[in-house]
Amino acid sequence: MKLLVTGGAGYVGSVCTAHLLDAGHEVTVLDDLSTGHRDAVPAAAAFVEGDVATATDGVLATGAFDGVLHFAARSLVGESVVDPAGYWHGNVLTSVALLDAVRAHRVPRLVFSSTAATYGEPEQSPITEDSPTRPTNPYGATKLAIDHAIASYAAASGGELGAVSLRYFNVAGAHRPVDGPMLGERHTTETHLIPLVLQVALGEREHVSMFGDDWPTHDGTCVRDYIHVDDLAAAHLLALDAAGEGDGPGTHLVCNLGNGTGFSVREVVEACRRVTGHPIPAVVAPRRAGDPAVLVASARRARTRLGWAPQRGDLDGIVADAWSFARARVAS
Numbered sequence: 001m002k003l004l005v006t007g008g009a010g011y012v013g014s015v016c017t018a019h020l021l022d023a024g025h026e027v028t029v030l031d032d033l034s035t036g037h038r039d040a041v042p043a044a045a046a047f048v049e050g051d052v053a054t055a056t057d058g059v060l061a062t063g064a065f066d067g068v069l070h071f072a073a074r075s076l077v078g079e080s081v082v083d084p085a086g087y088w089h090g091n092v093l094t095s096v097a098l099l100d101a102v103r104a105h106r107v108p109r110l111v112f113s114s115t116a117a118t119y120g121e122p123e124q125s126p127i128t129e130d131s132p133t134r135p136t137n138p139y140g141a142t143k144l145a146i147d148h149a150i151a152s153y154a155a156a157s158g159g160e161l162g163a164v165s166l167r168y169f170n171v172a173g174a175h176r177p178v179d180g181p182m183l184g185e186r187h188t189t190e191t192h193l194i195p196l197v198l199q200v201a202l203g204e205r206e207h208v209s210m211f212g213d214d215w216p217t218h219d220g221t222c223v224r225d226y227i228h229v230d231d232l233a234a235a236h237l238l239a240l241d242a243a244g245e246g247d248g249p250g251t252h253l254v255c256n257l258g259n260g261t262g263f264s265v266r267e268v269v270e271a272c273r274r275v276t277g278h279p280i281p282a283v284v285a286p287r288r289a290g291d292p293a294v295l296v297a298s299a300r301r302a303r304t305r306l307g308w309a310p311q312r313g314d315l316d317g318i319v320a321d322a323w324s325f326a327r328a329r330v331a332s
């Protein structure tokens with residue numbers, strides 16, 4: 001297929017681009033490099049540097065695209081609480097412009113990076129796609145708004161557009177290509193737990209802060225469902241097929257992507273100690289605004305509707321890949 005990947009210079013977007021190329025697809029990456037890295041875009045992909053809101057239409061005009069995978073977004077829970085405007089503009093308005101371009105150029109498939117943050121504090125665990133969506137932070141609210149926009153564009157497309165929103169839980173780990181450097185998480189300002197903990201093991205910070213030890217969980221720290229980025233990428237390839245065929249044009253399918261197992265912040269720190277052999281000092285800090293206590297996925301729908309089966313669910317294995325990437329980054 002001829003595909004456009006927005007945000008293909010970012011962590012998840014670059015890994016998915018590598019998987020798409022391996023599967024024989026032709027990929028154009030569109031990224032403004034505001035948070036992504038040019039050298040993360042696999043060499044076999046065409047690259048356009050530009051703003052998704054203004055440049056998507058022009059890119060789609062260059063040929064008959066079979067699908068768009070839309071990763072480009074602001075994606076930090078804490079940042080969204082202090083800068084909601086950046087999220088409503090950067091996520092929602094940009095995505096509506098992208099949807100207009102998809103409609104204008106009659107692109108038949110759209111796969112969108114949605115998030116577990118659309119659910120907010122869950123009433124039941126694991127979370128199914130039918131759970132109430134009551135986001136506890138602007139990041140989740142903007143992604144939910146985009147999910148609604150996609151559903152209505154698909155429904156009104158006269159059968160031209162089939163779309164899938166994939167609701168990611170906590171993506172981690174790194175991709176090891178057959179050739180070329182590893183692809184992993186490399187944010188200028190890192191806020192995600194596993195790369196931060198590994199920075200302690202690398203000697204780049206003295207300790208990790210655990211945001212709250214008074215949450216209603218088994219050890220008082222927040223619980224999340226960690227999913228390997230390669231498993232996540234595999235789901236995108238399956239979603240492309242479902243968007244075009246399985247669920248048919250004019251439909252919008254929402255699928256959670258997670259392993260169905262929760263690990264607390266303390267357990268993640270312990271896994272990082274095991275994998276790195278470093279003592280990794282950890283201190284308890286105040287709760288972070290916008291955090292739900294527990295986010296664990298039911299991914300039954302992805303299994304039954306997409307035929308997805310995660311292969312890399314072991315937390316130590318996920319951490320080991322993130323650790324390999326972190327050490328390679330420091331060495332280069």
Ligand code: UFG
Binds near residue numbers: 118168212225
């Ligand atoms: N945490 C700490 N200390 C840190 C960093 C994080 O204790 O220094 C805690 C957080 O409070 C949270 C957990 O570790 O409880 C995970 O935090 P992350 O920042 O790594 O990830 P989030 O759960 O906030 O968010 C991630 C993605 C979102 C996605 C969400 C879904 O960034 O896009 O997972 O579960 F929506």
